[in-house]
Amino acid sequence: MSLLEVRNLKIYYKTPAGYVRAVDDVTFHVSKGEVFGIAGESGCGKSTLVHSLILRKPPMEHAGGEAVFKGRDLMKLSEEEARKIRYTELSIIPQYAMNALNPTKKIKDIVWDLAREHGHTNRSEVEKLLRERLAMVKLTPKVADMYPVELSGGMKQRATMVVSTLLNPDLLIADEITSALDVTTQRVVLELLHHFMEEGIVKSIIFVTHDLALLDKIADRIMILYAGKMAELGPTEEVINEPAHPYTQLLLNSLPRMGVQYKKQKLKGIPGYPISLLNPPKGCRFYTRCPYAMQQCKNEEPPLVKVGENHYAACHLLGGENQ
Template sequence: MLTVENLRIYYATPVGHVKAVDGVSFDVREGEVFGIAGESGCGKSTLVHSLILRKRPMVHMGGRALFKGRDLMGLSEGEARRIRYTELSIIPQYAMNALNPTKKIRDIVWDLAREHGYSDREEVERLLRERLAMVKLSPSVAGMYPVELSGGMRQRATMVVSTLLNPDLLIADEITSALDVTTQRVVIELLHHFMEEGIVKSIIFVTHDLAILDKIADRIMVMYAGKVVEIGPTEEIINNPVHPYTRLLLNSLPRMGVQYRKQKLKGIPGYPISLLNPPKGCRFHTRCPRAIEKCPDEEPPLVRVGKDHYAACHLLGGEGQ
């Protein structure tokens, strides 16, 4: 479905380029949910947004993103607009504020459908009613403004808009971060339902919460400071993480039934590095409790550590990807 090769996406600033995505490679297979995890500022949102809509100061500095055989980095604005929402779509990070507040839901949907060649408004409204029912929203929502909806309702309405034209690949960018756990479950179940019904074929799910990816993703890619540090099947990443950063990320998650006075949460030491002038070598070495002599000078390659499981760390042996 999607093959990304050595992709570099920077932000142009008056004092230099911020290297938000710096040599990232991965693939997304048809029929899978591919999770991308990492702390704030690691480049995960920049990565997925570069696939669908690049705006200044975002700059493509190198690499390819082959989607169904076409390089997304080389598409003209017209070509990108034609596949946006029909073949490749996104539920944005701030989905609850993504809808035009001055238009009713039916008018937002009609504008989108008309832009992609639909001319029968009655047919579009019929499809809208069907999708609203699918996400358990009343047909009356079609005639409401976004401000009239609760946060959870707006989230589901945004999901309807993003998937209305049956995109092959859907990007869900941090869509559960502002939701309570009950609504998170509803959203995750809806994404699974979209795949079961053939509305979308594959999903990229972006989050900082590995616990959510454990429930939804088939494979997980962990990013740190614009780089891939580990990638593999979800069960392997959750139960057998090999990169120090992945282990620390998992150890920082709270556990049910464990009281603070018995076991304190373990945070990751230090602070995220500046991507304007990142350090040489492994970008995690300034915070890594297991750093060795060559970590500050040599960038570790991504090596195979198991079946379909890769990590970038000098402490690991294995075959190059």
């Protein structure tokens, strides 16, 4: 059963030079009990997409499509309606989460402000829950009485995860939460996310990253974005082991592999630069960087093609049944 249904969503940024089409006609769903991964290089629209679901501020604008969450279109909610479900039904661990906590308040005061805003009146019960959740993420209860500046980077990350999930949201968005962490702490964070789902603290997760190796460890399905468009969507194992879109293939080839020395196999970068989304081309947006580009790619936008069971890619090179 789908918890979130996103259909033909368009999120643009209004600038003096025109509209930047950061997310342009993207469709996907997130099922209950699923970890849904979103990947792509910087500027592909990952963070814009997920932030549009929870908090849209100028110059970000909704330009079309819908995002139906538990029967309600998030694009049509008033600020008051959105505020009521934020952190209770739909929550986010923001990018740069280690700097997301108010440095002038203790952790317990940050949590109390959030809980009180959503109707909680018993501070002692809220602080008791906070200390239980801190213990769950291997932090001492004393952290509740500390300021963010007193915590290490890894401790701040875990404290932010506790704050974001304290009110048991149905859908948790994790936006690039491992990018500033060492590999050991990354593993801890991934294990905590799995633990939150196992304990029923959250029902589903959208995990956003540029690192496909991380998604291979945590996600059930992956969506690859490029220049605001969906390039590929499918089960994690298929997308990682049998990538259908040239962009996905190049992303995977750019990753280092354990046991493979540089002198034997050099890493391959993606040639060229991302296009401007102020005035994107009418054809495939990956055309200028694709090693297999044809004239058709320049002139026609590729359809989404079914390449396997629940596996789709948008590329003229692919045959098969259109979606």
